[in-house]
Amino acid sequence: MQQFSFNDYGAYLEQDFRHRWLRPALLREKLEKYRRFPGLQWEVLGRSEEGRPIESIRFGEGAIKVLVWTQMHGNEPTATMALIDLLNFLTHEDEYDPYRRALQQHFTILFIPMLNPDGAERFSRRNALNIDPNRDALRWQSAEMQIFRKEFDRFQPHWAFNLHDQRNFFSAGNTGRTATISFLAASENEERELTAVRRKSMQLIAGMWRGTQHLIPGHFGRYTDEFYPAALGEFFHIQKVPCVLIESGAYPDDPHRDMARKLNFCLILQALELIQSEGYTRENLQHYFDIPENGKNLFDLIIRNCRLVNGVKTIRADLGFMYQETVQENELVRKLILTDIGDLSYRHGIAEQEGGAVAGELQLDKPAHFHMKVSGKEVQFENGYRNEKHQSL
Numbered sequence: 001m002q003q004f005s006f007n008d009y010g011a012y013l014e015q016d017f018r019h020r021w022l023r024p025a026l027l028r029e030k031l032e033k034y035r036r037f038p039g040l041q042w043e044v045l046g047r048s049e050e051g052r053p054i055e056s057i058r059f060g061e062g063a064i065k066v067l068v069w070t071q072m073h074g075n076e077p078t079a080t081m082a083l084i085d086l087l088n089f090l091t092h093e094d095e096y097d098p099y100r101r102a103l104q105q106h107f108t109i110l111f112i113p114m115l116n117p118d119g120a121e122r123f124s125r126r127n128a129l130n131i132d133p134n135r136d137a138l139r140w141q142s143a144e145m146q147i148f149r150k151e152f153d154r155f156q157p158h159w160a161f162n163l164h165d166q167r168n169f170f171s172a173g174n175t176g177r178t179a180t181i182s183f184l185a186a187s188e189n190e191e192r193e194l195t196a197v198r199r200k201s202m203q204l205i206a207g208m209w210r211g212t213q214h215l216i217p218g219h220f221g222r223y224t225d226e227f228y229p230a231a232l233g234e235f236f237h238i239q240k241v242p243c244v245l246i247e248s249g250a251y252p253d254d255p256h257r258d259m260a261r262k263l264n265f266c267l268i269l270q271a272l273e274l275i276q277s278e279g280y281t282r283e284n285l286q287h288y289f290d291i292p293e294n295g296k297n298l299f300d301l302i303i304r305n306c307r308l309v310n311g312v313k314t315i316r317a318d319l320g321f322m323y324q325e326t327v328q329e330n331e332l333v334r335k336l337i338l339t340d341i342g343d344l345s346y347r348h349g350i351a352e353q354e355g356g357a358v359a360g361e362l363q364l365d366k367p368a369h370f371h372m373k374v375s376g377k378e379v380q381f382e383n384g385y386r387n388e389k390h391q392s393l
């Protein structure tokens with residue numbers, strides 16, 4: 001099988017995602033143009049707690065069955081966007097036609113984009129029952145997870161890809177680099193044994209990492225493997241189906257996570273190549289453990305060496321901020337929240353700058369709202385927004 005050249009990704013990028021609030025109506029709109037493509041079979045698998053359809057898209061007639069789902073947490077849209085790019089690729093006609101035919105012959109791929117449409121509508125992790133669907137894989141109480149379970153039993157996948165977003169503070173190991181992609185081969189039991197099925201997932205992850213790491217060197221992380229018996233990754237491994245968790249994360253100057261989206265696209269194709277060729281069986285298990293464990297080292301912004309006046313006392317402190325994305329009046333707003341004050345010299349900012357004398361009272365865990373003088377210039381934060389007139393981040 002031919003290999004996909006990652007440089008070609010741009011040709012399949014679906015434009016016009018203006019922000020990260022990917023709601024069911026927008027997803028349907030984006031999917032519309034692929035509906036009549038003869039190589040894809042569509043099915044409504046069922047309806048969410050609030051009656052929104054949950055759809056699957058099937059590609060290929062091959063013997064290897066692969067299940068890929070996204071957005072089981074409603075506010076984690078990166079992989080759904082990558083999946084639309086992937087549909088765009090699969091339905092194109094160009095020099096990759098032999099590649100597509102090979103995929104079609106070897107694989108049956110079942111995509112379930114947006115498993116939690118009610119959460120997506122609210123930009124919330126949880127579903128309409130306020131349940132975290134990724135902790136419902138023992139009791140199967142929510143409509144979404146009942147649909148998923150039924151489909152799992154019917155389809156009986158050989159491989160699974162569980163696609164999520166992670167928060168911006170995750171670093172690749174104990175570094176200042178963002179974990180733009182993090183992997184996990186979930187535990188199968190409390191003892192976190194390296195069972196046969198886990199090893200398979202780990203070897204595939206090792207191959208996926210080795211094949212793509214040149215795209216964003218040093219920006220990969222690995223989750224710790226505490227056993228969460230009610231999580232879906234654990235369920236797959238207990239069922240002896242290898243399951244790869246991919247978490248999309250931050251990258252510098254990338255508020256829309258376009259880099260992680262590209263990586264998702266490339267990683268899925270890379271994984272399919274490794275499965276088809278059985279190249280994953282030759283991967284050294286140790287390479288999985290070479291991926292640095294996720295740290296929690298990062299702030300979205302650190303302003304260093306600020307002068308804070310408290311009565312007669314002046315101290316030197318760093319200010320740490322995280323972006324918070326919430327829906328307000330039908331708009332997604334992204335505000336800087338001041339989350340720490342103090343000595344952050346051992347921490348890193350995805351963006352950093354030198355500070356100055358702070359005017360006004362600082363309030364923790366609130367949208368940034370203060371003025372600061374830096375080299376004679378006034379820098380303003382108002383209600384979580386930075387006044388960009390003075391200096392850009």
Ligand SMILES: [Zn+2]
Binds near residue numbers: 072
């Ligand atoms: Zn998630």
